[in-house]
Amino acid sequence: MKSIGILHPGEMGISVAVTAKNSGCCVYWCSQNRSIQTRNRADSLGLKDLNTLEELCRTCEVLVSVCPPHAAIEQADAVIAAGFTGLYADINAIAPATARELNRRLSDAGITFVDGGIIGLPATVAGTTWLYLSGPDAEQIAKCFSKGPMEAVILGSEIGQASGLKMCFAANSKGTAAMQSAILATAESMGVRDALEKQWDIYTPGFTEKSHARIRQVASKSWRFTGEMHEIAATLAASGLPPEFHQGAADIYSRQESFKNVTSEPSLEEILNKLLEKSPDKHSEQ
């Protein structure tokens, strides 16, 4: 029975913890500096609280980092500083180059690194969420997540492949939502949104409704997408492709950060108004 520590049990972290429990692991977390929401989630699942990161690092053979991309390196550095020497998986939305940087830092400290990336929403049933893994030691992490509901898949033996796949998948889904919201806001400001949506639906019946649903669904998560879009831009740039698409997407998501923690989905109109707050006055410009 492997001892595994989850850093940290947010909504996605809980899904990771459940899968590890199902797969026969003893699952720990540490409550120091975490929010009451995180504590409630961890308690409801019966995760064992080891209070501090130091204690978690002493107890666990395996640590899994589940955090917003902008915190991934800081999290690894804290684990190094706490003296961990086991197996560390980063399954966050980071660029392959960031994964390789984590590998360098952790390896230097005697920690074995596995690259990972999650595709899908927090899993409650099988066949909806995938945990992709890569690197020479990916199999060791896959064993901790063998029983679902998250489906562990080993992608290859190179650090960066799992992160790379995650980046490409999110590049499309979140990039598309961002670009469509920018286009709808532009159409709105020019007074042609109705005509655009009518034309969209002539070409692809239901397109407008799907587009609105996608844009509204991500609004409350935008605060953590800005960093992810920068990681994606860096991923495309490293392959010699233009980073601009996702620099634009980062801008779109950063404008929506005030939707963090809203209790119900904002309306499309609220989102477009938010995007247009910076907009120049069209009439004075003409």
Added chain:
Amino acid sequence: MKSIGILHPGEMGISVAVTAKNSGCCVYWCSQNRSIQTRNRADSLGLKDLNTLEELCRTCEVLVSVCPPHAAIEQADAVIAAGFTGLYADINAIAPATARELNRRLSDAGITFVDGGIIGLPATVAGTTWLYLSGPDAEQIAKCFSKGPMEAVILGSEIGQASGLKMCFAANSKGTAAMQSAILATAESMGVRDALEKQWDIYTPGFTEKSHARIRQVASKSWRFTGEMHEIAATLAASGLPPEFHQGAADIYSRQESFKNVTSEPSLEEILNKLLEKSPDKHSEQ
């Protein structure tokens, strides 16, 4: 019977000319400096050749500009220089600000301007291609295109609305194709394209095939999309939204300009290889 001159009968121009003929107009063109392909197209339709732009401007009450966006202003300036004083419609893929600039120049020369934008491929049957028009004199142009197959729609009385709608529609269709090709090229360079496409199809059955088809379909037209992407970027920027999405798209299309005039659609692999030509050597970078 209105006399109308088409500048110029390219593939889309021919579709415009057919609709004008169907609607009872006498349709002219001028062959000076045009290619043999353009001449063949015009001849096959029985358009009357007036040889020079000066002659076309003397004969026609109405001129319609159908050209790549980067040539739209130059075309209008040439018409002004040729002494035209009738009704001029620009139906190219240009930013509303470019349409307003055309309106200023043409109005100063005593020419009446109508803004237009085409959505759809060259029309052969009704219900597939729309000619959107806007401006105080839009009705006069709509009358010349009342009998199809292109469907003329008056969008409003403001110069810029028709161009704005066209920009937003193309922003999505051509922006999406460009972004997806950038993502596929990135995945290819990281060795995870198969995994990405498999995951796309799990989420949306048929997504990969549709994506490939869209990317391959636009490759041979990329040479004239670069300018259009810059017009779209300017359109978003004028509304205070990020221009970066379509700056990235302009880069993607400019890399494919060598596909101009290919006789059959390039394969997806040929397109991705073209996009990756600038790519740094991944192994030396690591």
